[in-house]
Amino acid sequence: MSTLFLRTLREDPAEAEVPSHRLLVRAGYIRRVAPGGYAWLPLGRLVLDQVTRVVREEMIAIGVQEVSFPALLPREPYQRSGRWDEYGSEIFRLKDRRGADHLLGPTHEEMFTGLVRDLYSSYKDYPVSLFQVQWKFRDEARPRAGLLRGREFLMKDGYSFDLDDDGLAASYAGYRAAYQRIFERLGVEVRIVNATAGAMGGSASEEFLAPTPVGEDTFAACECGYAANIEAVTTPIPDSPNSRTPGESQVLDTPDTPTIDSLVDVLNTRRAGGHDGWQAADTLKNIVLTVDGELLIIGVPGDREVDLRRVEAALYPATVALFDDFGSRPDLVRGYLGPQGELKARYLVDPRVVPGSAWVTGANEPGRHAIDVVCGRDFTPDGTIEAVVVRTGDPCPRCAGPLELRRGVEVGHVFQLGRRYSDVFGLDALGPDGRPLRVTMGSYGIGLSRVLATVVEQHHDENGICWPTSVAPADVHLVGLGDREAVASLAGELERSGLRVLFDDRTGVSAGVRFADAELIGVPVVVVAGRRLAEGYVEVRERVGGTREDVAVGALAEAVRARLR
């Protein structure tokens, strides 16, 4: 440590918002050098190498082969797949000196598909599975949270290529199990949640979310074990459509009811339909959207807000926007829209709007609403859609128990792309009968630098980082307080025994500062070689738990090993 390129900080860096960012900077692992860009100092490189090593080992163990692609990619394949447009401002784009468009590749489905097509031609070549470890770039609107959301981050992306759906399912299961082993080895607690595929396309898809309060992703979880990200939560269909039997539909004058609440108040005051138990959940709110330029109206219970991200996920890959050009469509009476009569556009409803359910909704005339408008009698939707904001206490789709909303960091993602990319690039294998078989693909990612930060989020205390042994920059942190030569000789012995030693040989730094640094840096076992070294004893401290014990020098290596296990 007397020569290590390291400076620990006592104060939190001003810009650091989350514990991992604060601690990794303070303990001298990383340093911010640009917006969303970090330099990795020597200790930081060590822990990042540890994470990478574990991931690489588990990839090789399931037979995935390592390759490397350029990060700077030509536009053409991404234009063909549609992602050049889909990615919008999320990716970095640039022109070369000849004016040709390029991107800094976010993920490489297009390139891997092209490479396999280039090398392989026969069914005998398959299955094959490839991965790379690469620094990737994303033009984050607001780079924040240190390594959790940087503009340049290390990622392992893997791709499987199979001849049929069973093969894809087997590849997917292999990666999924490898990911579980990886996170277990790295000490990262994860929940595997159902996910929609987002901009990646495809069908089956799961995310590995690491629960932590600073996570940017919200997921729904139930005590029964169900977990899904918000886009993928499904709504169980309610048993009984209504608590009361609706009568004939009636139109009422309802002036000055600009909000659901004011409408409900008016209905209760007037005892509309003969009762005063009206609630927001009895009303049907109709939202007008454009989907790839076509009108779509969505009906949801009035006590619910529409979650546009869920709508987008449900309608992927279409482009969804709120419609606001009511001037051009006088038949759409803003604020008083209802689905009864002839439908004005495609009409989808929340799954709670079941056949037989009765609703208060707009009467398609200014200032008027209709009550007892019954689904299946007075209107017939074109289908259902998961469109509303998921709330704590909503019923679990598996067991109907109450859902809980939790925050997590997405550390891994596995999904079955199917034939989206092989269709675009014509990736076929010549089958045994001489006919082409279209290859089916999976895509599997782990954010390595993000995982590292997540380890810190899940393993720290008020004094610093508490690394799991698998990620720690060293096995043992040796603080030498006694005779310099004797301590140096002890450091050498520990190293020769195969332990990785971080040796604090600094002079002119107080013991208190050195102990504080050891806690901040977070190596699992701290050995203090002080006065009793002359008698042949040192103190062994565990970073987690804080136990301290004097150990004879002759038994030290084994004592350290025992604590690492």
Added chain:
Amino acid sequence: MSTLFLRTLREDPAEAEVPSHRLLVRAGYIRRVAPGGYAWLPLGRLVLDQVTRVVREEMIAIGVQEVSFPALLPREPYQRSGRWDEYGSEIFRLKDRRGADHLLGPTHEEMFTGLVRDLYSSYKDYPVSLFQVQWKFRDEARPRAGLLRGREFLMKDGYSFDLDDDGLAASYAGYRAAYQRIFERLGVEVRIVNATAGAMGGSASEEFLAPTPVGEDTFAACECGYAANIEAVTTPIPDSPNSRTPGESQVLDTPDTPTIDSLVDVLNTRRAGGHDGWQAADTLKNIVLTVDGELLIIGVPGDREVDLRRVEAALYPATVALFDDFGSRPDLVRGYLGPQGELKARYLVDPRVVPGSAWVTGANEPGRHAIDVVCGRDFTPDGTIEAVVVRTGDPCPRCAGPLELRRGVEVGHVFQLGRRYSDVFGLDALGPDGRPLRVTMGSYGIGLSRVLATVVEQHHDENGICWPTSVAPADVHLVGLGDREAVASLAGELERSGLRVLFDDRTGVSAGVRFADAELIGVPVVVVAGRRLAEGYVEVRERVGGTREDVAVGALAEAVRARLR
């Protein structure tokens, strides 16, 4: 090999211009996926990892510490150092979604200087030396020659920080010696040549050039051991100015002498000055340039061409251009310019134009030249400049022997930057007396992917690559022709003995193709397990030299090891 993601090619790829490109693609190490962009296949990753490992070991051995910087960098530090403008179209530039300028860093002097300034403050912290291994980007006008000049390439860049010139000299010597060990271990023959610093700035600078016919750099070398790149060659001053004693300067009418040759013909025909031995080397050619917008005239012997790259190197960092606006300067008589009389601009001469030497030059009047114009008598230059094209046979500056011009690939570069960057960023250390010391820096680079290609340029034959053991993707290439189970068991034994085995377990591929693949792929030792395996014998072939010998299975591992040494 039955599952390895590999396809060897019998034909050369159309776009491949040099042996390393042809062979690395044909043997399945790399694949072109974009202009100047290559995917590294599994075998390619192995050899690149080997090169990286050797470089990393030698860096650590001299106490250099590894860090990592982002590749995507903000404009500001490069604007401050002046390199944002200097790099012109050679670098990739891009804007983020907020419109802020960025570059893909070519080298990281600015960033390392800022980081050290950020962490270190006292003289006690120094010296320190840091390196990183990073994929870098350069917007090559014409990406060619495969890995020798790609747009994305792996580089090791290192930076030293010292308190004084002696410290810098020691750091420089340390890197220089480490680079010699690296190239020796990798089997790359190099010549260390004096170099000018080019766009990097600074003083002492040497390049490691690997001689090969496909190299893009030309360097001058002498049997005495002297070597320099063309920009850095110096011209020894000739002993005697002239073979004859010049008379008084005379002006002659010389119509229709647009070229040096036609002028020399006229002089000899007329026996000007009383003799007919005039040669082009007796004439003084005056070239008008602009240097950062100011006029500069350079006088060189008429048998020499001006090498603008050498002029630029001599005048670095000024911008040099040929002057062509003679209309605006009627005093500069185009084609008949001479230095005699009042100088019209700053005037520098080739070192061969020594005091006392006599020249034929323009008379500053259309259609007239002057003879016996003597340097120091009839004109006085402002200084000398290395401006002319270096030719084979030019005198060596060290021993005056004939120089030879050779081609090489620049695989490494070491130079003493001095205080260029520490001045720009104010990198000081607080000295023992409390006064700031300005830090002095060195910068040291090795192109790892380029080195890999250079290994192939220097180690191949008509059948394929001949890897040195240190770089080879495996120690032994096992071709199994006999009993499958026995061969697989042999492969296992070799691996357990610690050898890295590339096992050709393919079926349905002829023995001829498999031998050809082994030669193409280029592992140093090939073991053929054929019919005699049942008797306990295999054939051991050396890739280089082609020796073949039957070896008992029990002695195989040791026999392979002996050949690897």
